[in-house]
Amino acid sequence: MTAVKDCILTINGGSSSIKFSLYEVQGPLKNVLIGEIERIGIEGTKLTWNKEESIEVEASDHAAAAMFLIEWLEKQPGFAVVKAIGHRIVYGMRHTGPQKITPALMKELKGSIALDPEHMPGEIKLIEVFTAHNPDLPQIACFDTSFHADMPRMAKLLPLPRRFDVAGIQRYGFHGLSYAYLLEELGKDAGARTILAHLGNGASLAAIKEGKSMDTSMGFTPTSGLPMSTRTGDLDPGVAWYLMQSEKLSPEQFNHLVNHESGLLGISGISPDMRELMKQEKDNPHAAEAVEFFCYQTRKWIGSFAAVLGGLDTLVFAGGIGENVPEVRERICTSLGFLGITLDKEKNHRNEHIISSDNSKVSVYVIPTNEELMIAKIICEVLNFSIET
CATH class of the missing domain: 3.30.420.40 (ATPase, nucleotide binding domain)
Structure with a gap:
């Protein structure tokens, strides 16, 4: 792989997969690497990158897959080029925008596991592994639910006793990163x-x-x-x-x-x-x-x-x-x-x-959607990275 400049690493963790991309942030955002580890915890786990090359992976869970990804990235562009990591997080509850990942936010995310046992445990493991590898590297949570945070009350309300509404049981909506990208592409x-x-x-x-x-x-x-x-x-x-x-x-x-x-x-x-x-x-x-x-x-x-x-x-x-x-x-x-x-x-x-x-x-x-590019743009805004449009 040719030498790359400072990059944002985007992580999109699914229930049995990790999609990732590297975007150079000097000049216009440029995608220099895209890949996926799929079938995590299932026979036939593999890492595919740039839609052409692939290798077998031994990864029984998301933590093992993340460790493999870090070691693999060290041999590719070198992990040192990564200046920030953006994570797609399915549940943001009442967060209306992206948040820097802190111990307090991690505690909140762990408290939300019961809401989404399909995605949350893996997403949390990914954050923990990257934090252990480089605790000083900024990581940003990009919530799928934030896009819908301002929906009208009647769209959010569920027909349950009032105490459940107070407890936060409502319509949150998802795919927000995809929707934000599609609207941006539509423009005028x-x-x-x-x-x-x-x-x-x-x-x-x-x-x-x-x-x-x-x-x-x-x-x-x-x-x-x-x-x-x-x-x-x-x-x-x-x-x-x-x-x-x-x-x-x-x-x-x-x-x-x-x-x-x-x-x-x-x-x-x-x-x-x-x-x-x-x-x-x-x-x-x-x-x-x-x-x-x-x-x-x-x-x-x-x-x-x-x-x-x-x-x-x-x-x-x-x-x-x-x-x-x-x-x-x-x-x-x-x-x-x-x-x-x-x-x-x-x-x-x-x-x-x-x-x-x-x-x-x-x-x-x-319109082909691009959640990873949307994550990269959000990280640039949050961390004030200077990019050309």
Whole structure:
């Protein structure tokens, strides 16, 4: 690898993965390295970088994976080039912006583990390992929930006894770093009434009015809202009671069921991957049902958010499915003509930036999201790094 200058390291920890990037901060932000350690704690753990090269990794948990990453970075550009680390943290509770990681914040994060047992333990381990390696290196928490912190009260409120609201049980919303990036990319092209659809392994939508989040499909946890690759999305709470009684499921087993065995995987019984399901849908009715259920639910949310906004000017597709599967975008939009949405089929199938037709009343975009770049920009602002735009 060629010599690099001072860099920001961005860390995006998932339930079984660590995505990372290095951005040079002298001059315009420049991505000089991107990679991922995947299948952490599962057979076949590997590190892939720059989408081309990969090596096997021995990592039973996030702490071991982080140690491997640090040692690997020492042999690449040298860890000394890292001047700050930015972490994507799923839960920010009532934090309205990024926070420098301190012992007090770490205590708060550890107290939030029960809210998100899928992500929080790994994210905390990552911070601890980097702190042990270099305690003086500034680390910044970038919260996914901060984007939605100013949502209207009616969008946040859950229909539970008042004491739970006081305790902080409300709709928080997620994918905030992705949404912030998409709005920045839209710039002046964003209409006053915009719906952002982040459709990937995790999927959600946000209703945006004049650049502000008005509502979002994910709620108290990232399991709610749209059906996802392995998550249920919204589910009748009575189902939880019934299954715990009839199947004798423990809370831990139910949590695993709704987060890892459901969604596209659960309905199809085949795969959580949308492209794989679409390959099989002609011959497998369960695969076809999973695909149509996802499109149907997405249409419902778009319709409801158009009602929240009082109409619709702009629709944006992002995420692995939203960016790369034109057939899904077409199926979602086909029944939305009443909102003024008309796609240009050729543009859609070429994954062009604008896929709406010339006579469409709603502008429809495909924008590849970039949470890592958004983290890097946030770190530069927090630490007053001088960068060129």
